[in-house]
Every structure is written in structure tokens, then in C-alpha cells.
Amino acid sequence: MSSSTEFDSLLRKGKKVASSLVLTQCSKLQDKHESPLLSQFCDFLLDPRKNISDNEIIDWLRWIISVGMTPEEFATEGKYLAFIHCLLCLHHLKDTIRRLPVALSGQQISWPTDAGLVEYPHGHDFNMFRSQAGGACDCGDASVMKESGFCVRHEPKPNETKPQPPRDLLCVAKAIMPRMFLRLVIQLRRNSPDCLKEVDGFITSILNHLTEMGAAMRKVICEVMTDPKVYSSLVNNCDSTDLEITDMLVERRASYLLAKRRMNNFNPPSSFHNFCSVCHRDRCVIKAFDKDFNHTTFVEELLFWTVVYEFPQKLVCFLLNMLPDADYKEAFAEAFVYHYSRISMMLATFRNGDDGITHSNKPSAHDLLSNCVVHVSVQLFSNENLVAKLCEQQHLLHVIIASLRATIEGTEERERNDGILVKSMMQDSKLNKHKVVKCDHYIMKKHSYWPLVSDLNNILTHLPVANLFMSKCDLIELWLEFIMCFQAMNLNEREMNLHVEYENDSYYAAFSAELEICATPMWTLISHLKDTSSAAMTKQLVLHTQRCLDKWFVLLPFTEKDVPHAYQATFHIPLHRYYAIFLHHGVQHQGLKLHEMLPSDEAKLKLYLAHPLQVQISFAEIMCGLWVRNGLQMKGQAMTYIQCHFCNSLVDPDMFLIQQCASLLSPDWFIQTTLERFHVWEWLSLSHTNDERDFHGEFLESDQVMPMLEYALTFLAMLFSLRTNLGMDEETIVRQEMVTLLAMSDRTHSQLTDLLPEKCGTSQNKEFESTLQEIADYRGPTLESGGNLSQGMFSPKPEIWEQEYDPLHVFLRAVHRRDFQSSIDRFSQYVRQSGKLKDKISHPWPPFRIPKDPDTNKFLDPRKLLYSKVLHGVLFTILYKALHVCEVTEQVLSLTVFLLEMALAYPCPNEQSLARKMTGLTRSNSTVSDQKYGDWFHGDSILENMNTLVETVVINKKVSNSVVEEMEVDFNTTDDDDDDDDNYTEYMSEEEDSSGQQVSDFEIEPAPQTPQLPSSTVHLALPAPPTDRSDMQIVPSTQNNVESSGTSSRQSLIVSDGASTHSAPVVEPSGSGSQSISNNIMVPFIPSAIRTYFRRNDSKLQRRKV
Known part of the structure; x- marks a missing residue:
């Protein structure tokens, strides 16, 4: 049947007759030749000049594919339905999803509620959320979850005993499917937003309809989408008997080539070639960075247009719907990696209007786009075997790290991306050669990097990938060089005259970047370093971090004789924290020796100590009001630094590094340096023996001396007594943190779980419930006077106040000073109610506790610093001034006596006889x-x-x-x-x-x-x-x-x-x-002398220690 007259006659006979004739012809040819009748129908129905989503055309296509049956009969054929049962269900925009945490660190699976209507995972702890971009659930994917956990709608595997579908059932679908995808590609090549509506209709009405028929039809579709021969034989042929169609195809091909040239890509900088082991010195051989990239399959070009059109929902969902097919999933994943660098540039340059922070609850266009990208990548990168293969063959780790670096550092094609690095102003700006991120740039403010960081964290949760990362020096160097860009970011210059007119809120972006980009991958890597078998990788990470730190000191430049600028403040030193955390983990859990990884020379120890110490000083200055002219945002930075979601990644490693470095230095040098940099050294001079209200130092005013002295002594007390990173096991740490939270205030169960310090989601508090029962009493819900029901609360047991309450640890974790004072007041209330303090007027001093001995087999004991002539002279001077010169606050006195008590309790390292009498x-x-x-x-x-x-x-x-x-x-x-x-x-x-x-x-x-x-x-x-x-x-x-x-x-x-x-x-x-x-x-x-001071001020005020 070749004449147009005969074809028109066939069209008039109806769709069912035409479908039967096409089936007959296709069955006879048995894939050897193309059916002429089917070809005519394709030319007629899939004409690029017609509307691709026309309902009549869609209906004709569905009838042709139905092989003589009605579309409904074809879709519901019972004996094949069991075989072609759905293996993966799709969730769309704003569907309600359950997300279940799984045992793997940082990994989760998604579970649509509609799948759960039949049987959802009872007994699992799941979170419900509203999908912001669509995606696919993981039920049915054996690479993500166990087959025994599949719901009744997602059977584990097709049963081999079930009958195979007859060959004729799908023969027409196999023959027509290439032409349908060609029509889809031609439509997308218009490269116009208007064509998306027509494309959405075609995908929804015909392609999704076919995929819903199950695994057999899906297999046919996937074979067409991943076959290079089918693609090349169709898309490269622009010949047609109709000149108008030929011109259209040529025009669309030119539009396609132009879109490829315009798509942002980057060539990795020459520095990347130097570090990358798979690149040559003059060029990069990784396929993803090819300047001119060629598509060889339909799935590659469809993914290309997905990126061009900024991840339209219908197209994304269709592509994800094919993922249960293993061959398709691998091909799609390779195509995704191939386009990954382009996707990263799209995210970096996508702005969509105002860059300012919106106060609407509605997600921004950039957030929606980022969510769409992540919903694609998370489906691919949750499969450990697939990701390991992508890292080996497609160099996925190199691609993600290079894409992140290009987003932040820029590319060699400066007209496309200049990056967001600026010259660091730290120390002497004229000599400083270091470049640091600009925190008020929209890439930082809008978190344009987070999809890339999310992908990196996702693949690092897989042990083979993490081992590959930590075993390759080039990858470590690439990453640490990138982390160096965040070293000393958001540098603040102290205002000395006028108050700032505009308070910059860029510190939000700085803390978010350090947590997401720097800390989260670090904790993910640490989750794999469990025993001595991986100790060599940990040691390698420590040594590489040391080298990167040394390079940073050279760039500043900064030597052991230099002192950090007193009028500059930054809370961001991620390289120091990498060094401290990997050092601690290797010594604590993997049998590494501390002395092998700490610097042996005094000069380098002073270098590593300088900036973590400066962070503590900046924190004290801010809390004492020295930075008040810089605005409230400075206090916001100080509070965020110790906040529960940040403290494990910021303040804790800082204190640990100070403890270990200072323990190897001269105690006299360290104590004097600390007090000088806290600006209280001048006040300690005996020359200041007159009215201290007239004191005017070089740095502090008279009303600032006592607060800074309090913080200096508190810092020293915490330095000597903190044991969080000096041998405490995880269970004891969690217990200490829970006691600290309860000391500040009674808490609900959810408050305790939310406020516990975390390591970027990698730690699991398995002993939480049992610990809570041991340390707290529960007070059930009560009905308030207004008729509202108050929640049940937990409060510390009496023995906790006596045995475990630690004011110094509360001070370390108290975001607000009132939280610390609240714990002191609650302690005072307890000792009065228990009858341990009969005086109802006076207030007891904080019950500072003599610290337990650290694990000295692994770590250095910072109490060595207590045996310092300088410290003893300083305490001597404070007591003298408290007795005879000026009023000294109770906090200073209590800390002074506590430091003396610690010194008396800790045996002198050089003392041979512990009981020597004088x-x-x-x-x-x-x-x-x-x-x-x-x-x-x-x-x-x-x-x-x-x-x-x-x-x-x-x-x-x-x-x-x-x-x-x-x-x-x-x-x-x-x-x-x-x-x-x-x-x-x-x-x-x-x-x-x-x-x-x-x-x-x-x-x-x-x-x-x-x-x-x-x-x-x-x-x-x-x-x-x-x-x-x-x-x-x-x-x-x-x-x-x-x-x-x-x-x-x-x-x-x-x-x-x-x-x-x-x-x-x-x-x-x-x-x-x-x-x-x-x-x-x-x-x-000594306490007798202190008693004199109190009697002079209030004869009823005495110290009683509980």
C-alpha cells in the first residue's frame, strides 16, 4: 500500500482496522525490514509541522501500538499484567513523600504515600515531606533497599514461571518507538519555551501511558533510547521528499548545534591538570570536560534538552521512570556525568531576578531548579556499584570536585565565569597573596553550590568511593586546595569610630558554606575510618592537611613571630579543623601516635596555635562589647560559632588543637601570650594599684577589663578541664551534652533530640533513650489555666546536679549568657531545696569540677600548663588586687580559686615525691x-x-x-x-x-x-x-x-x-x-584570704562549695 489514495482510504476505515493491518505486516517482516505501512503512518502522524500533542494524533498512535486491540484492552491484558508489574512508582511536584533513614551514613530512601496506601513500611522511623521537584521512589530498586522490604505493589523480581509475552504483542511498539523519539527530539530542537507545553502533552498522553504498562514495554523503550545505531540512523538524516520538512529539519539541527555551543562549560584550570592524575599537563582527558561534546543516543540528547530547559518536570519524571531497567540506568548515569559540568555552570549562573533574600515561604526559582537536579542525581548516586563504576570509568569524583571549584574559583573562560574569589585582607593586605571567597556574592547567599555538595556527600557515603578518594593523593590535594578558599573568609574589621550604617548579613552564607562544603564531607569520610585497617589513609589526610596549612601560612605571609591582627576577626579556619579532627580521630580510634602527626618544632606549633586561639579571643571581645560598633551581626557570628549544629565542627576542634599544641610549648610562654592577646596583661601590672575606674589601657577601657579577664580565665579553665576530645567515648559525650541541655532548662523530648550537637547527621545516638532515663525525671503534660495542654518535660535528677553538672561545659554550649546564668540559678535552687545551703540570701559559687584524667596514652594532658610561673604570678596578682586594690567580680574570684584548686590537685610533672612537705x-x-x-x-x-x-x-x-x-x-x-x-x-x-x-x-x-x-x-x-x-x-x-x-x-x-x-x-x-x-x-x-574580701563587702556573703 503505497499510494496516498490507498492510505487515505485506510484512514477512513478506522483505527482498529489500521492497527490490525500494521500488526500483520510487522509480524511477517520480523524486524528484517521496516514496514512500509507503518512508515506511512509515522510520516503522517509524526509530521514535525503538526502539533505533537494533538489529541487525535495521540489517539492514533495508541491504537497503532495496540496491535488490533483497543488501547484499554492492550493496557489491561490480564495474563501479561503480572509479568509487567510496576517496579518503580513516580512522585510528582507537591506529592507527599515519606523519607526513611537507612543504616548507611547520610543515605535515605523515598517512599510515596500512594504506594503506602497498599502497604507502607510499618515500624520504620520516617519523615514526611512535600516534594518540591518530583522524582522516583526507591521501592523496587534492590540496589538501594532490600527486596524483602518491597511493598506489595513492587514485587522483588519478575517470576520466571510466568508466561512470557508473545513476540507479536510488542513488535509494533518496537518498530514505531524510534520514530516517536525522533519526533520528540525534533520538537525539543526548537529551543523555545513555548514548545514545552506541547512536549508535556506528548510525554503525559503517550510516553507515560506506555511506561505504565510495566517492565516489558519499558524494556522496549529503554532499548530504543540507549541504542547508538538507532539514534545515528535517524537524527543525522535530514533528507525528505517534502522540501518544507527538509528545511525544517536543517533549521532544527542548526538550532541544536547552537544550543550546544551556548551551553556553559569550562575547561579545568592548569592547576587542576597538575593535581589530577588522569589529566595531561597541557589538557584534560576527562570526557565530561570536552569542549565539543557529541550525543550518541536518544537518552543523551534528551538529557541535554533537560538541562537546556532547566529540568522541566514532565521530562524529568519520564526519564526517571525508566530507571528500574539496569542497562538504561547505567546509560542515563553516564550521560548525567557527561553533562555534569554543564549542569554546575547552569546552577552557578542561574539568577532569575532579584538576588536579595526573599521573605516569602515560597521556594525561589533557583531552589526549585536545585531540587530538580538533586532529585535526579540522588536516584543515580544511591547505587553503590554504579557510583563506584562511574568513579573508575567516568572519573565522577574528579568531575564533581572540579565543578565545585569552577563554581567558586571561576574558569579560564573569564567572559563566562569569573568566580567569586577576592584578595584576602588578613594581616598585611599588601603582602597577602591568598584569595578567599566573597561571602556576599549571590552564589554564596543563594547556596548555588549545594546540589554539587549534596552529590559529593552522597557518593562519599559509599565505602569504595570514600576509599578511592582517600587513597588518591591528587583528589585529596584538589579538595584541600579548594577548602583553602574558605580559610579566613568573612573577615571583619573592627569599627573604632562610627557605628556601621549597613550591617552585612553575609555571615549566614559563611557559616552555611563551612558546614555544608567543608564539614559535612569531612564527617562523611570519618564515618568510614573505623579501625587500624584504614589508619594509613587517615595519616595521609593529616599530612596533606599540614602541607596545605603550611602553604596558607606562606601566602599570608605569617610566621611564628607574627601575631594575628588584633582588629580583625574571623570564625572560619576549616583547614585547622580538618587537621584537628582527622588527627583526633586517628589517635582515638585507629591507633595512630600523636607525636608522629603533631609538629615537632616549636615554631610550627606556634603557627598552628595562633589562629584557633585568635578565634577564642574574638569570641570574648564580641561578647564583651568591643565590637559593638560593627552591629549585632557580630554577636550573631559568635553565637552561631557555639550553636549545637556547629559546635562539633567549629569550637570543639579549635579547643582540641589548642590543647595539644599548647601542651608541647612552654607553659610560661603560652599563659603570657594568652593573657596578652586577651588584652588583660596590662591590668595585671602592680603599677595599677589606684582606683581601677581610672584605668585606661592601650586596648581596653576600664569597664571592659573585668569582662575580658573573666573570659580569659574561663578560657584557661576550659582548656585545662575539657575532655570531649581527650579520650571520652561517644556514649559519655552524649550523656554530658544531655546533662548540659537539661541544666539550662527543662526540655521536651523533641527539644533534646534537636539540640544535641551533631556531626552533620553522621552520628546516631543509639543510647539516647536509656541515657535519658538515667539522668532525667519526666513531668507529664499538664492543663494550663487558659485551657492549653503543656507538653511533658524532662528535668535533671537530683544526683545529676551534685555529680555531673559542669558549669564550664554549660558555658561552652550556652548560646546566650542567660542560658548559663539559668543553669547557675537552677543549681542554687537545688542546693537550697535540698538543704545543702541554709543561707537563703547568698549565692553559691559555680561548682567547678576537678576534671578527670585524660587518656594520656593517646593525648597530651593540658594540665601541664598549670605548672607555670606566669600563671602562679597572675593568680597571685588577682588575689592581691581583689583583697586590697579594687573590686573583682565573683566570677573572676571563683575561677581564680578553681585554677589554684586544679593546680593543687594535679601532680607536678617534675615532682618525684607527691607528698613532699615544706x-x-x-x-x-x-x-x-x-x-x-x-x-x-x-x-x-x-x-x-x-x-x-x-x-x-x-x-x-x-x-x-x-x-x-x-x-x-x-x-x-x-x-x-x-x-x-x-x-x-x-x-x-x-x-x-x-x-x-x-x-x-x-x-x-x-x-x-x-x-x-x-x-x-x-x-x-x-x-x-x-x-x-x-x-x-x-x-x-x-x-x-x-x-x-x-x-x-x-x-x-x-x-x-x-x-x-x-x-x-x-x-x-x-x-x-x-x-x-x-x-x-x-x-x-587561700580560701581564708578570699573570705576576707567577701566580709568586707557583705558579711553575710560566703562561699560554700557543694
């Missing part, structure tokens, strides 16, 4: 300089230094012009002549302490095997206060001896201005009694 005072050098604490004491032992007499302190004139003053106190005096209240004794007398018992209110319980405290006959040396200048007469000093027999004697603290040294005579104050001024207040026990 029998008398020791002398420092006859003359020592102010704040030269190394000269004040002979050794590092806290017991010796508490018993050392400092005779003369020389003050530099440049520091102070104050008049020289003499201070003497009678050793045996029991009165405080400067105080109006004579009803109490200022210092503990020898008679009070002769029994060897300590005052119960101030008892400090030493740890086992600690040095014994000095007896009551051994005096501790604290200088007395200066008397009023007007009562002073300067005379030469004549008193130079100390009687150690315990008899009354007088000594002078001789303070010199650096030019001459003087001593003052004893000045008898008016009134009864006498006061002797000396350089040493003889105090048998």
Missing part, C-alpha cells in the same frame, strides 16, 4: 621586675610558689608614675584595722587551724595522690595593700630578714620606679591597735 618560707630574688614572673619563683611547683616570699618588685616608669608605697602586715594580727566591723577575724589564726582541719565551708577536696597542703605553720606570701600616699615618707630600706620561727616580724614590699628603690617606715594609723605593713600576708590557706 617547712618554711622560700625567697625569690631580692629584686624582681613587675610581671617578670619567671624571676619571682624558683620553680614551677604551685606549693613552692605559694610559699615564696617576693621582697622587692621594680616597676617600670613607662608603665606607671605612681608614688612608691610600702606595705606591711603583722603576721599574728587578728584584726582588720581598715574595716569598721570588729566582729570577725580577717585571717585564720594558727589556733584555728592547729588541729589540721580545714573550714568546712571552704574545703577543697584534693584528688588522690596529690601533694599535701602546707601545714598551718607554713605561711603563704601575698603582698599587703599600699597605704594612703599622704601618710607615706620615703626612707631607705633597712629590713631585709625574715624570721621563719613563727614569731612576729615585719617585712617590706619595696616597689621601685626603676630608678631608685625605697622603703617606707611603719605608719601607725589612728585608733586602737597597730597595723604592720609587709610584703607578705601570712595566710595558712
Whole structure:
């Protein structure tokens, strides 16, 4: 039948007759030749000049394929339905989806509710969400979930005993399918948004209708879509008997070639070639980066148009609907990797209007596009075997990392993508050669990178892929070079004069980038490093991170002699955190030796320490109001730094790195450096002995000194006592975090689960429920006065307050200072209610706890730093000033005493005898300089230094012009002549302490095997206060001896201005009694001296330690 007259006659006979004739002809030819009748029908129905989604044309196609039956009969043929049962159901835009977490770290499966109407996964913990881009559920995909878990609509495998479909059933479909896809491609080559409506109708009405028939029809479709011969024989032929059609085909082909040229792509920079092991020095041989890419199958070109049209929903869903076919899935995945670099450029350059932050709940166009891309990639990259093959053959890891780098760093084709890197202004901007991301760029603000990061994290959840990444040095170098772009991003310059007019909110983008780009892949990799078998990979990661850090220091440039800029602040040092976390994990879990991976030379240790320490100082400055002119966004940064979703990735590794580096450095150097950089060193000088309200330092005002001193001492206390990364197991850490949360406030179950610090979703708290029962009491829901039902709450058990409540850890985790204060108030309430504090007015000091010993077989003990002459001199000075110079806050005093208590409880590393007793005072050098604490004491032992007499302190004139003053106190005096209240004794007398018992209110319980405290006959040396200048007469000093027999004697603290040294005579104050001024207040026990301070301010205020 060749004439048009005969064909028109056949059309008039009806669709059923035409379908039967086509079937007869196709059955006889048996795929050897094309059916002439079918070819005529294709030319007529699939004419590119006609509307592709015309209902009459769609109906004709469905009848032709139905092989003599009606379309309904063909679709519902019972004996073949069981065989062609659906293996994967589709979910569309705004469908409700259940997502189930699976055992693999970071992996999840999706489950549409319509599949669940028959049988959804009872007993599983699933989350429901509204699909934003469509996709496919994973039920039926044995590579993602076990076959035993398939629902009744998704049987595991076709049963081989079921009858095979007759050959004639699908012969017409096999013959017509190539022409149908050719028509679809020609329509898409119009490259016009208007054609999408027609394409959507064609896909919905005919292609999806065919795929719903099941696996047999789907197999036919997939074979056509993945056959290169079928594609090349059709799309490259523009010849037609109709010249109008020929011209149209030529025009459409030109449009297709133009679209390929216009699609954004990039050539990896030359630096990529240097690192990439699969690239040559002059060019990249990875197929995905080919400048001129050629399509060889229908699936490749359809995916190309999917990218061009920005992932239209109908086309995406059709392509995903074929994924149950293994051969198609592999071909589609290869095509996706082939186009991956183009997709990344599309996401990076897609802007769609205003770049500003929208306040609407409706997802932006960019978010919808990103979701569409991820819904495609997640279906492909959840299959471990497939992803491993893509990484080996298509270099998927290299492609994703290169695409991420091109998004951030830009490409060599500068007219297309300049990147978002800018010159870093850290330290000396003129010398700095480092480039850092621009956080206020729309790529950072709109998170244009997140689909790429999501794909990287997804494939890294597969052990073979993670092992490939960590075993290839080129991939590690590529990644760490990329991470370096985020080192010191969002650098803040402190405003000194006027308040900023516009507060930049770019810090949101900075913290999101560090968490998503830097931290999440790191934790995903760590989840695979479980034992000694992978220790070599961990060590390699640590060494590569060290090299990258060294390179960054060179680019700044920054040496061990440099100090971070005091007026700059950044919370982002991801390279340091990579180094700290991999170092800790290797030592804690994989048997690596700490000394093999920490720098051995002092210079490099100081380098690695500098910036994590600066982050702590910046945090303290912000919380103390030094950055107030920069706006509230600075406080937002500080609060985000310790927030529960960030703390495991930010503050915890920072503190761990400081602990380990500082433990290998000189304690005196570290303590002095810390206090200098906290800007309180100047205040600690003895030259500042007048009204502290008049204090004006080089960096701090008078009202800023105490808050900064509090933060400095708190930092030191946390540094010595934190054990989170010093050998604690995961269960103990979770318990500590739960106690901390409950100490701040009573919590609901959901609040506890949401607020527990996490490692980017990789940790699973298996012991959560049992731990909660051990530490908390549950208070059931109650009906409030307004008729509302309040939720049930958990509160700490009484023994938790006594045994496990740790104020320092609460301080570390308290986003708001009021959270920390709330925990202190709740503790005070507990001790009153339990009868442990009878005084209803006074407030107990925080119950700071002597820390447990860390695992010293693996890690260094930071308490070594407690044995520092500088630290002892600083604590000495604080106590002296608290007693005699100025008011010092309770927090400073409590921390000072706690540091002393820790020093007493921790055995001196150089002490051979733990129970060595002292029998008398020791002398420092006859003359020592102010704040030269190394000269004040002979050794590092806290017991010796508490018993050392400092005779003369020389003050530099440049520091102070104050008049020289003499201070003497009678050793045996029991009165405080400067105080109006004579009803109490200022210092503990020898008679009070002769029994060897300590005052119960101030008892400090030493740890086992600690040095014994000095007896009551051994005096501790604290200088007395200066008397009023007007009562002073300067005379030469004549008193130079100390009687150690315990008899009354007088000594002078001789303070010199650096030019001459003087001593003052004893000045008898008016009134009864006498006061002797000396350089040493003889105090048998430190808390007794502290008690004096409180009695001076409030006779009822005493310290009671619970």
C-alpha cells in the first residue's frame, strides 16, 4: 500500500482496522525490514509541522501500538499484567513523600504515600515531606533497599514461571518507538519555551501511558533510547521528499548545534591538570570536560534538552521512570556525568531576578531548579556499584570536585565565569597573596553550590568511593586546595569610630558554606575510618592537611613571630579543623601516635596555635562589647560559632588543637601570650594599684577589663578541664551534652533530640533513650489555666546536679549568657531545696569540677600548663588586687580559686615525691621586675610558689608614675584595722587551724595522690595593700630578714620606679591597735584570704562549695 489514495482510504476505515493491518505486516517482516505501512503512518502522524500533542494524533498512535486491540484492552491484558508489574512508582511536584533513614551514613530512601496506601513500611522511623521537584521512589530498586522490604505493589523480581509475552504483542511498539523519539527530539530542537507545553502533552498522553504498562514495554523503550545505531540512523538524516520538512529539519539541527555551543562549560584550570592524575599537563582527558561534546543516543540528547530547559518536570519524571531497567540506568548515569559540568555552570549562573533574600515561604526559582537536579542525581548516586563504576570509568569524583571549584574559583573562560574569589585582607593586605571567597556574592547567599555538595556527600557515603578518594593523593590535594578558599573568609574589621550604617548579613552564607562544603564531607569520610585497617589513609589526610596549612601560612605571609591582627576577626579556619579532627580521630580510634602527626618544632606549633586561639579571643571581645560598633551581626557570628549544629565542627576542634599544641610549648610562654592577646596583661601590672575606674589601657577601657579577664580565665579553665576530645567515648559525650541541655532548662523530648550537637547527621545516638532515663525525671503534660495542654518535660535528677553538672561545659554550649546564668540559678535552687545551703540570701559559687584524667596514652594532658610561673604570678596578682586594690567580680574570684584548686590537685610533672612537705618560707630574688614572673619563683611547683616570699618588685616608669608605697602586715594580727566591723577575724589564726582541719565551708577536696597542703605553720606570701600616699615618707630600706620561727616580724614590699628603690617606715594609723605593713600576708590557706574580701563587702556573703 503505497499510494496516498490507498492510505487515505485506510484512514477512513478506522483505527482498529489500521492497527490490525500494521500488526500483520510487522509480524511477517520480523524486524528484517521496516514496514512500509507503518512508515506511512509515522510520516503522517509524526509530521514535525503538526502539533505533537494533538489529541487525535495521540489517539492514533495508541491504537497503532495496540496491535488490533483497543488501547484499554492492550493496557489491561490480564495474563501479561503480572509479568509487567510496576517496579518503580513516580512522585510528582507537591506529592507527599515519606523519607526513611537507612543504616548507611547520610543515605535515605523515598517512599510515596500512594504506594503506602497498599502497604507502607510499618515500624520504620520516617519523615514526611512535600516534594518540591518530583522524582522516583526507591521501592523496587534492590540496589538501594532490600527486596524483602518491597511493598506489595513492587514485587522483588519478575517470576520466571510466568508466561512470557508473545513476540507479536510488542513488535509494533518496537518498530514505531524510534520514530516517536525522533519526533520528540525534533520538537525539543526548537529551543523555545513555548514548545514545552506541547512536549508535556506528548510525554503525559503517550510516553507515560506506555511506561505504565510495566517492565516489558519499558524494556522496549529503554532499548530504543540507549541504542547508538538507532539514534545515528535517524537524527543525522535530514533528507525528505517534502522540501518544507527538509528545511525544517536543517533549521532544527542548526538550532541544536547552537544550543550546544551556548551551553556553559569550562575547561579545568592548569592547576587542576597538575593535581589530577588522569589529566595531561597541557589538557584534560576527562570526557565530561570536552569542549565539543557529541550525543550518541536518544537518552543523551534528551538529557541535554533537560538541562537546556532547566529540568522541566514532565521530562524529568519520564526519564526517571525508566530507571528500574539496569542497562538504561547505567546509560542515563553516564550521560548525567557527561553533562555534569554543564549542569554546575547552569546552577552557578542561574539568577532569575532579584538576588536579595526573599521573605516569602515560597521556594525561589533557583531552589526549585536545585531540587530538580538533586532529585535526579540522588536516584543515580544511591547505587553503590554504579557510583563506584562511574568513579573508575567516568572519573565522577574528579568531575564533581572540579565543578565545585569552577563554581567558586571561576574558569579560564573569564567572559563566562569569573568566580567569586577576592584578595584576602588578613594581616598585611599588601603582602597577602591568598584569595578567599566573597561571602556576599549571590552564589554564596543563594547556596548555588549545594546540589554539587549534596552529590559529593552522597557518593562519599559509599565505602569504595570514600576509599578511592582517600587513597588518591591528587583528589585529596584538589579538595584541600579548594577548602583553602574558605580559610579566613568573612573577615571583619573592627569599627573604632562610627557605628556601621549597613550591617552585612553575609555571615549566614559563611557559616552555611563551612558546614555544608567543608564539614559535612569531612564527617562523611570519618564515618568510614573505623579501625587500624584504614589508619594509613587517615595519616595521609593529616599530612596533606599540614602541607596545605603550611602553604596558607606562606601566602599570608605569617610566621611564628607574627601575631594575628588584633582588629580583625574571623570564625572560619576549616583547614585547622580538618587537621584537628582527622588527627583526633586517628589517635582515638585507629591507633595512630600523636607525636608522629603533631609538629615537632616549636615554631610550627606556634603557627598552628595562633589562629584557633585568635578565634577564642574574638569570641570574648564580641561578647564583651568591643565590637559593638560593627552591629549585632557580630554577636550573631559568635553565637552561631557555639550553636549545637556547629559546635562539633567549629569550637570543639579549635579547643582540641589548642590543647595539644599548647601542651608541647612552654607553659610560661603560652599563659603570657594568652593573657596578652586577651588584652588583660596590662591590668595585671602592680603599677595599677589606684582606683581601677581610672584605668585606661592601650586596648581596653576600664569597664571592659573585668569582662575580658573573666573570659580569659574561663578560657584557661576550659582548656585545662575539657575532655570531649581527650579520650571520652561517644556514649559519655552524649550523656554530658544531655546533662548540659537539661541544666539550662527543662526540655521536651523533641527539644533534646534537636539540640544535641551533631556531626552533620553522621552520628546516631543509639543510647539516647536509656541515657535519658538515667539522668532525667519526666513531668507529664499538664492543663494550663487558659485551657492549653503543656507538653511533658524532662528535668535533671537530683544526683545529676551534685555529680555531673559542669558549669564550664554549660558555658561552652550556652548560646546566650542567660542560658548559663539559668543553669547557675537552677543549681542554687537545688542546693537550697535540698538543704545543702541554709543561707537563703547568698549565692553559691559555680561548682567547678576537678576534671578527670585524660587518656594520656593517646593525648597530651593540658594540665601541664598549670605548672607555670606566669600563671602562679597572675593568680597571685588577682588575689592581691581583689583583697586590697579594687573590686573583682565573683566570677573572676571563683575561677581564680578553681585554677589554684586544679593546680593543687594535679601532680607536678617534675615532682618525684607527691607528698613532699615544706617547712618554711622560700625567697625569690631580692629584686624582681613587675610581671617578670619567671624571676619571682624558683620553680614551677604551685606549693613552692605559694610559699615564696617576693621582697622587692621594680616597676617600670613607662608603665606607671605612681608614688612608691610600702606595705606591711603583722603576721599574728587578728584584726582588720581598715574595716569598721570588729566582729570577725580577717585571717585564720594558727589556733584555728592547729588541729589540721580545714573550714568546712571552704574545703577543697584534693584528688588522690596529690601533694599535701602546707601545714598551718607554713605561711603563704601575698603582698599587703599600699597605704594612703599622704601618710607615706620615703626612707631607705633597712629590713631585709625574715624570721621563719613563727614569731612576729615585719617585712617590706619595696616597689621601685626603676630608678631608685625605697622603703617606707611603719605608719601607725589612728585608733586602737597597730597595723604592720609587709610584703607578705601570712595566710595558712587561700580560701581564708578570699573570705576576707567577701566580709568586707557583705558579711553575710560566703562561699560554700557543694
